[in-house]
Amino acid sequence: MKYFELAIEGPVHEVKGFCRGVRAACHRDAVLVFSADEGIERYGLADLIKMLIHADSVISHVICAEDLKDKLVSAIEFDKEYRVREVVEIESASFEFSFEAYARRYANRIRMIISKQKDATVELLELTEEEKPEAKGIEAYAPEHDYEFKGSGKVYGRFEDVYKAFCEFKAEPLISVSKMELKLKD
CATH class of the missing domain: 3.30.70 (Alpha-Beta Plaits)
Incomplete structure (x- = not known):
């Protein structure tokens, strides 16, 4: 369409x-x-x-x-x-995103959002997942966490597909999105 x-x-x-x-x-x-x-x-x-x-x-x-x-x-x-x-x-349309999670359940939620984008192209530019068992304990405001999942990427493709992904990514508090950019036909 x-x-x-x-x-x-x-x-x-x-x-x-x-x-x-x-x-x-x-x-x-x-x-x-x-x-x-x-x-x-x-x-x-x-x-x-x-x-x-x-x-x-x-x-x-x-x-x-x-x-x-x-x-x-x-x-x-x-x-x-x-x-x-x-x-x-x-x-076409595109936007960039980044994320940070300090618990596996949040990392899994982010992975699910990214992996369910079948129509738009999701390109992960950076992804790190780190476990630090020595930092395990009370972590609410700790300078170091026992688990870190960070990354960034870009989503691009047809407007309809990218807009759907944009709305889903924006709805997740642990994912930051840039403004969506449009490429217009001449």
Whole structure:
């Protein structure tokens, strides 16, 4: 399925409400993502220049599937209160992550989250697992732990798959994620 990013001009909260209303009327289960809310960015030099030129207007970046995109664009053109500045197809997405766990049960939970990503590509860049039996004991605020599981990596692929992984990784308190980056088609 193809995904698109729409740059919609108008007051942010109104644009969100309008888009959610169109989704509710047309495709209740359709993915609708507001980039600023989710930590998604795609700003390159050209985007920064556009933002400077249109500094007085508020632009919301909205991501959705092709069928919802067509409905949103039609509804915005009909309503005329907002304006679609740009519609660009998303080629791929990616984000980086890191994690630290000091107990096996948490390490196993992290491993499970990483291993269940079948559609997005997960690349582990760094992974260390260390046992230090001499440090065993009361460890709540200890400078050293008897078990350490640390690592970092990158997730990339189709937007839909990466977004699903992004949400799952973000929901785990022991995993830190960067902002998601979008690669757009020219």
